[in-house]
Amino acid sequence: MSRGTAIYGAKRFVLVLVTALIVSSVTFLLVHALAGNPFTCERNPAGCAHEALVHGLDDPLIVQYRTFMWNLLHGDLGTSYVNQGVTVTPLLIREAGNSLILGLCAILVTVIVGLIVGVTAAVKQNSWIDYSLTSFVVFGYSVPSFVLATFAIIITAILLPNWSNSIGWGSPEQLPIPAIALGLPYAAVVARLVRASMLDVIRQDYVRTAWAKGLSSRVVIIRHALRNALIPVITIGGPLVTGIITGSVVIETIFGVPGLGKEFVNSILNRDYGIVVGLYTFYAMLVGLANLGVDLLYPVLDPRIRYA
Amino acid sequence: MTTITPGTPGVNVGAPAAPSGTQDATDYSIAPEQVSLWQDAWRRFRRNKLALAGMGVFGLVVVTAIVSIFWTPYSLFQEGLGDITDPASWAHPLGIDGHTRDVLSFLMKGAQIVIEVGVLTAALTSLVGIAAGLAAGFFRGWVDSLISGITYIGYGIPNLLIAFLILFITNRPSIFNVIIALSVTSWMDMARLVRGQTLALREREFVEAARATGTKDFAIMARHVLPNALGPIIVQATFLIPQAILFEAFLSFLGFGLPSPDPSWGAMVADGLNDRFLAYHTMIVPSVALLVTLMAVNFIGDGLRDALDPRLKR
Numbered sequence: 001m002s003r004g005t006a007i008y009g010a011k012r013f014v015l016v017l018v019t020a021l022i023v024s025s026v027t028f029l030l031v032h033a034l035a036g037n038p039f040t041c042e043r044n045p046a047g048c049a050h051e052a053l054v055h056g057l058d059d060p061l062i063v064q065y066r067t068f069m070w071n072l073l074h075g076d077l078g079t080s081y082v083n084q085g086v087t088v089t090p091l092l093i094r095e096a097g098n099s100l101i102l103g104l105c106a107i108l109v110t111v112i113v114g115l116i117v118g119v120t121a122a123v124k125q126n127s128w129i130d131y132s133l134t135s136f137v138v139f140g141y142s143v144p145s146f147v148l149a150t151f152a153i154i155i156t157a158i159l160l161p162n163w164s165n166s167i168g169w170g171s172p173e174q175l176p177i178p179a180i181a182l183g184l185p186y187a188a189v190v191a192r193l194v195r196a197s198m199l200d201v202i203r204q205d206y207v208r209t210a211w212a213k214g215l216s217s218r219v220v221i222i223r224h225a226l227r228n229a230l231i232p233v234i235t236i237g238g239p240l241v242t243g244i245i246t247g248s249v250v251i252e253t254i255f256g257v258p259g260l261g262k263e264f265v266n267s268i269l270n271r272d273y274g275i276v277v278g279l280y281t282f283y284a285m286l287v288g289l290a291n292l293g294v295d296l297l298y299p300v301l302d303p304r305i306r307y308a
Numbered sequence: 309m310t311t312i313t314p315g316t317p318g319v320n321v322g323a324p325a326a327p328s329g330t331q332d333a334t335d336y337s338i339a340p341e342q343v344s345l346w347q348d349a350w351r352r353f354r355r356n357k358l359a360l361a362g363m364g365v366f367g368l369v370v371v372t373a374i375v376s377i378f379w380t381p382y383s384l385f386q387e388g389l390g391d392i393t394d395p396a397s398w399a400h401p402l403g404i405d406g407h408t409r410d411v412l413s414f415l416m417k418g419a420q421i422v423i424e425v426g427v428l429t430a431a432l433t434s435l436v437g438i439a440a441g442l443a444a445g446f447f448r449g450w451v452d453s454l455i456s457g458i459t460y461i462g463y464g465i466p467n468l469l470i471a472f473l474i475l476f477i478t479n480r481p482s483i484f485n486v487i488i489a490l491s492v493t494s495w496m497d498m499a500r501l502v503r504g505q506t507l508a509l510r511e512r513e514f515v516e517a518a519r520a521t522g523t524k525d526f527a528i529m530a531r532h533v534l535p536n537a538l539g540p541i542i543v544q545a546t547f548l549i550p551q552a553i554l555f556e557a558f559l560s561f562l563g564f565g566l567p568s569p570d571p572s573w574g575a576m577v578a579d580g581l582n583d584r585f586l587a588y589h590t591m592i593v594p595s596v597a598l599l600v601t602l603m604a605v606n607f608i609g610d611g612l613r614d615a616l617d618p619r620l621k622r
């Protein structure tokens with residue numbers, strides 16, 4: 001890593017922290033100022049008052065905000081308002097682990113399917129293979145993730161009736177279907193980019209030279225063409241990571257994966273302010289850091305890119 | 309394509325792109341047929357069969373939505389019409405759902421929400437985005453810094469988070485709140501596009517001429533800058549429609565959409581998923597409707613882009 005890259009990375013890291021701080025402040029203030037008391041006071045006025053007292057909701061907003069910020073700077077995102085005694089930080093870290101496993105598998109699906117489809121379509125350009133793969137791509141980026149997931153569930157149920165219930169989490173069998181449902185739409189995007197970029201590259205002189213030297217088609221396509229064709233594709237990295245994180249909200253909800261996405265939906269449905277604010281802070285950090293990581297990867301993969 | 313500058317090399321080479329039948333009578337290298345930008349675009353759009361099919365499907369959804377305002381085969385509140393496991397019949401072509409109601413009636417009523425959300429969001433988003441983009445690109449300075457700053461921060465935060473925050477705060481799912489939540493998150497693309505176009509257009513001679521004759525800023529923006537940026541704006545607005553439809557379906561699917569009797573296709577898929585051990589049709593029907601509609605609008609958008617993008621002119 002060059003010195004320029006290090007300085008660039010440090011600057012971006014500070015920016016990520018600032019963004020996370022802004023996101024958490026805005027979320028905290030909006031939720032506490034506008035959304036009202038989360039405890040249902042109609043049924044249990046006494047308990048409601050007690051809960052509000054415990055969570056400091058009767059304090060002036062500025063005092064609440066100061067406490068929240070002080071705890072946040074110590075890595076403490078507070079406690080859940082719905083489930084007694086649940087602290088948010090360890091909860092989110094535990095769930096982030098599950099989301100990470102699912103997300104990495106989905107990215108694996110995206111990369112493998114995207115590369116194979118994109119390269120095949122480019123090599124067989126204008127053949128029926130190309131056309132059918134291209135229509136798969138249009139389908140892939142039109143289909144909503146939850147529709148894909150529902151179809152995946154039906155197809156598994158019909159084709160593999162003995163497959164243990166694909167909804168759930170814990171056994172390795174339950175991993176592939178949500179990972180495919182999460183990764184496939186982005187595989188379509190990657191495939192489209194790879195195809196366009198491969199078509200550019202395989203017409204270049206150095207590829208013709210490689211053919212003329214009598215190299216096998218595998219070596220020409222993979223080592224000479226694909227390596228250069230991948231460079232423009234890397235730019236999808238940032239949006240891809242954001243998309244996987246967002247997409248996991250619906251996929252985790254459908255397949256019952258105890259991850260951040262499911263927690264996100266549940267905490268909002270339960271009006272659990274503590275978790276909502278903590279999760280927004282966590283997500284802002286996560287998206288910022290993931291994008292930073294992808295950006296720092298560029299100069300490693302393409303030496304021509306340099307951060308001065 | 310409407311004018312030819314004499315002496316420009318290569319201009320008359322690719323000029324004849326006229327409809328067949330008029331070809332032999334005119335020498336296009338000297339005087340190409342005079343067509344307006346929109347006639348030209350329509351001609352190219354018509355050649356794109358997928359886009360035309362998309363128009364057909366979208367038209368069908370619009371007609372269904374209008375019909376469903378006045379008439380659906382059964383009332384949405386009418387229950388006890390049969391059982392979810394009943395096979396399709398003439399009385400219920402798409403079967404019965406898990407609440408013993410008619411699926412076709414719900415699908416028709418759902419088209420209304422699709423059109424409302426899609427079109428209204430696209431309109432509102434375009435309006436805000438165009439205004440912000442025009443202001444940023446035309447006035448530059450602190451206005452540009454402010455608007456570009458907001459877009460920059462907005463891009464760092466996933467749309468989903470912003471939309472959910474708005475729904476969380478308002479705490480009352482209604483079509484209006486859903487549209488607001490969608491618009492707040494999606495005006496930025498439009499603003500960025502319009503800003504870029506405006507930055508380029510404001511330096512052109514016709515804007516300078518307008519300014520020299522004392523035209524007011526607002527009139528320059530409305531009459532000289534905006535009409536010249538309309539092509540890309542229309543394309544972008546078309547792509548906003550499927551984006552909004554998808555997002556609304558997504559919210560409804562997760563249970564954050566419209567309240568219960570309002571039949572969103574996304575909510576129907578979610579209901580169908582719950583009934584998957586009984587029957588599949590309640591899940592497949594709205595899924596396919598959603599998929600076909602989204603693909604149709606995407607095809608229209610692709611067709612419009614090819615038709616209106618001057619760089620692709622043949």
